[in-house]
Amino acid sequence: MTRLSEMMEKQPRLLSSKLFQRHRQFEVVLNRSDLAWKEIEKSRQRSSGISRESETAHSHAIQVCEIVAVRKSEEDDRDDTKTGGQKKAKQHYQLYPHAFTVSYVRRTGQHRWRCSDVTFHCANQALCEEWIQVINEQLSLLASRPKSLLVYINPYGGKRRGKRIYEQKVAPLFRRASISADVIVTERANHARDHLKTEANLDKYDGVVCVGGDGMFSEILHGLVTRTQTDHGVDQNQPDAELVPCSLRIGIIPAGSTDCICFATVGTNDPVTSALHIIVGDSQPMDVCSVHHNDFFLRYSVSLLGYGFYGDVQTDSERKRWLGPARYDLSGVKTFLSHNYYEGTVSFLPAEDDVGNPRDKLQCRSGCHVCQHKPSSKDKPWEMSEEKEKSDKESSSGWSVIRGKFIAINAASMSCACPRSPKGLSPSAHLADGTTDLILVRKCSRFDFLRHLLRHTNKEDQFDHSFVEVHRVRTFRFQPRHQVSLGDLSETPKKTGFGPICSGQMTCNYSKAQSSWTCDGEILPHTAIQASVQCQLIRLFARGIEEQQQLQ
Numbered sequence: 001m002t003r004l005s006e007m008m009e010k011q012p013r014l015l016s017s018k019l020f021q022r023h024r025q026f027e028v029v030l031n032r033s034d035l036a037w038k039e040i041e042k043s044r045q046r047s048s049g050i051s052r053e054s055e056t057a058h059s060h061a062i063q064v065c066e067i068v069a070v071r072k073s074e075e076d077d078r079d080d081t082k083t084g085g086q087k088k089a090k091q092h093y094q095l096y097p098h099a100f101t102v103s104y105v106r107r108t109g110q111h112r113w114r115c116s117d118v119t120f121h122c123a124n125q126a127l128c129e130e131w132i133q134v135i136n137e138q139l140s141l142l143a144s145r146p147k148s149l150l151v152y153i154n155p156y157g158g159k160r161r162g163k164r165i166y167e168q169k170v171a172p173l174f175r176r177a178s179i180s181a182d183v184i185v186t187e188r189a190n191h192a193r194d195h196l197k198t199e200a201n202l203d204k205y206d207g208v209v210c211v212g213g214d215g216m217f218s219e220i221l222h223g224l225v226t227r228t229q230t231d232h233g234v235d236q237n238q239p240d241a242e243l244v245p246c247s248l249r250i251g252i253i254p255a256g257s258t259d260c261i262c263f264a265t266v267g268t269n270d271p272v273t274s275a276l277h278i279i280v281g282d283s284q285p286m287d288v289c290s291v292h293h294n295d296f297f298l299r300y301s302v303s304l305l306g307y308g309f310y311g312d313v314q315t316d317s318e319r320k321r322w323l324g325p326a327r328y329d330l331s332g333v334k335t336f337l338s339h340n341y342y343e344g345t346v347s348f349l350p351a352e353d354d355v356g357n358p359r360d361k362l363q364c365r366s367g368c369h370v371c372q373h374k375p376s377s378k379d380k381p382w383e384m385s386e387e388k389e390k391s392d393k394e395s396s397s398g399w400s401v402i403r404g405k406f407i408a409i410n411a412a413s414m415s416c417a418c419p420r421s422p423k424g425l426s427p428s429a430h431l432a433d434g435t436t437d438l439i440l441v442r443k444c445s446r447f448d449f450l451r452h453l454l455r456h457t458n459k460e461d462q463f464d465h466s467f468v469e470v471h472r473v474r475t476f477r478f479q480p481r482h483q484v485s486l487g488d489l490s491e492t493p494k495k496t497g498f499g500p501i502c503s504g505q506m507t508c509n510y511s512k513a514q515s516s517w518t519c520d521g522e523i524l525p526h527t528a529i530q531a532s533v534q535c536q537l538i539r540l541f542a543r544g545i546e547e548q549q550q551l552q
């Protein structure tokens with residue numbers, strides 16, 4: 001029995017009627033979870049032995065939780081007037097003048113969603129109104145759907161299309177779904193963050209929407225997390241503080257030059273898809289890594305904390321902002337040729353085995369079972385360890401300590417997949433398991449480092465090199481070998497010169513004393529840091545990447 005027949009026959013019906021769609025008569029059935037319609041004529045043919053395929057060709061089921069809205073149909077909704085059958089259509093509407101239109105989510109491939117309409121006609125006005133009322137009643141039972149949103153638009157993000165994207169693609173969908181939105185177009189950097197921290201009356205809203213790129217998302221993250229801690233009297237400067245999860249969800253409408261957080265949580269960078277995930281009230285929990293220097297809070301990270309290679313790329317690209325997105329490529333090549341390494345000590349508390357490991361090839365997908373196992377406080381060995389003990393003492397309290405020369409130290413709290421690197425920095429990292437994947441790339445030849453980098457773009461295991469190690473951790477610290485004062489750090493890094501391109505096992509020896517940390521695209525002012533993952537601190541209007549694409 002098909003899913004459609006099953007639902008039409010087995011589940012209790014809320015409504016069932018014979019209605020018309022494009023001159024054809026359908027049996028339309030609504031129950032608590034689905035709305036389904038099946039062509040009546042075809043089903044008769046099937047009972048007289050005609051192929052089953054003709055049934056599925058003219059039968060559909062959509063989930064109630066993926067209905068965007070239902071409304072009384074306007075002239076424009078009438079499919080037949082658009083397709084030319086004017087005279088026939090006119091006669092049909094005289095016979096069946098009452099109609100309602102259901103807007104619903106349709107999957108179109110590559111994780112993209114679109115809003116589609118289906119219009120049903122009938123002769124009876126009361127019946128038409130009953131359908132609208134009963135569907136609306138079912139929609140009102142979906143408590144996770146937002147009714148009121150606070151929207152921040154960065155008008156200068158990406159190609160400066162944020163405002164237009166919101167007005168043309170998102171606002172009409174919110175209106176259709178009866179979602180009210182208060183819109184703030186930002187006037188300066190950190191406008192959204194500061195407004196959220198202090199001014200915004202958050203009790204009015206069910207969620208906050210960010211229209212922009214990763215930098216704009218980071219503003220919203222910092223504003224909302226800081227506001228939540230302030231409201232609950234939690235001191236963010238304490239590295240051991242257990243932060244209070246944010247009650248409002250965050251929606252991301254991608255409109256930046258880098259939209260990695262959206263890509264990693266929705267599977268595509270498409271404003272309409274994101275708007276639909278917001279409308280249906282999806283909820284994707286997400287870990288946030290808090291970064292401190294001693295007892296001083298620096299920043300939050302949800303994707304990449306990178307020292308060495310990625311820190312240097314970020315620092316260099318900041319000086320080339322005028323180049324636009326091309327600056328990342330140019331700085332990448334320059335940093336690769338510089339081939340710097342940095343000395344220091346990394347210490348970390350490994351995660352328990354039940355969260356898997358970075359090389360288990362288990363990808364975090366919608367409904368991920370690893371992320372559903374949220375650790376309780378009794379599962380947290382790190383809370384019992386002597387946090388203040390450092391270095392050698394750390395190894396005896398469950399901490400692992402690694403000293404060395406590193407080309408890159410990366411902590412990936414999510415896969416960091418993006419259209420350019422579809423697997424990401426750590427393909428098996430999870431969005432909400434309370435861990436980060438700590439990737440250590442030791443000093444090696446340029447050629448070997450290039451081999452490692454290239455594996456981010458193909459199917460080979462980028463961790464399968466003698467100079468690369470990866471650990472799934474809950475917290476880690478980094479101490480550079482040479483302490484440099486803050487004054488030194490703010491100076492332009494010394495030019496190291498370009499060495500000859502190395503090959504084979506040769507290594508290059510050009511190095512400056514310290515790199516910088518890039519934290520989700522922002523440079524941190526300190527190199528000695530402690531980073532601790534706060535499990536499921538925020539929730540997004542997303543559902544993770546769907547495994548099975550069920551096209552409609």
Ligand SMILES: Nc1ncnc2c1ncn2[C@@H]1O[C@H](COP(=O)(O)OP(=O)(O)OP(=O)(O)O)[C@@H](O)[C@H]1O
Pocket residue numbers: 153154155156157158159185186187188189190191211212213214215216217219255256257258259521
């Ligand atoms: N009105 C504004 N004027 C200037 N800067 C702003 C404004 N609103 C937000 N910003 C800042 O612009 C930065 C970049 O924004 P966003 O992430 O939306 O775009 P982007 O093109 O992806 O940027 P990037 O590539 O630098 O990450 C953010 O760090 C944000 O703080």
